[in-house]
Amino acid sequence: MSTVLFVKANNRPIEQAVSMQLYDSFRKAYIESHLKDTILELDLFHENLPYFDGQMLSGIFKAAQGMQLTSKEAELKDIADRYLDQFLSVDKIVFGFPLWNMTVPAVLLTYINYLSRAGKTFKYTSQGSIGLAGDKKVALLCARGGDYSEEPLASNEMAVNYVTRIMKLYGIHDITTVIIEGHHQYSDRSENIIQAGIRNARDAAKLF
């Protein structure tokens, strides 16, 4: 029995958002095949996440130093802590996100900034950083209209690459990735590409 956190980073209607069709198929197949698991979901666009900014950082820094926080700093630090503690408490995390403007939606960047805390998800050493959350499994589910599987576009992809590298920073190497791509670029085979990706998502969910 595992506790799984589903993190959804797109609030476009599912009929229009291929990344959400991918996410939804994976989620349904996972729930059907893991009946005893506890399922949590974070819909990032509904969470109203404040920017990771100077006041939040000041709150986090001052708390670590045992210093007095202003009420705003304490409020912001508590918000970041809540998401970080939830992430650390679960066994598996599933991220569903689109490629927008070559990267992830801003809410996902904000959320990841809350998670990237030295001493919690990673630590610095003289040999470089060491991940502290390596006991978790992660699934990355992403749709992108262009085909980024090869150069020259591959180097421009900063969504799956970014989240993968962050998870590795946290020490998480058990990463399942399902991507639907090229359904805009190859418009004549768009539906086939999407349906094949959804089948891949269902298969991956059963094994995750």
Ligand SMILES: Cc1cc2nc3c(=O)[nH]c(=O)nc-3n(C[C@H](O)[C@H](O)[C@H](O)COP(=O)(O)O)c2cc1C
């Ligand atoms: C605001 C926006 C920006 C986008 N930027 C890119 C992009 O940089 N590269 C690309 O291949 N497709 C881009 N697309 C297309 C999406 O990657 C495509 O629609 C994919 O299915 C993921 O988005 P969706 O889940 O919202 O449909 C963009 C779409 C939107 C709405």
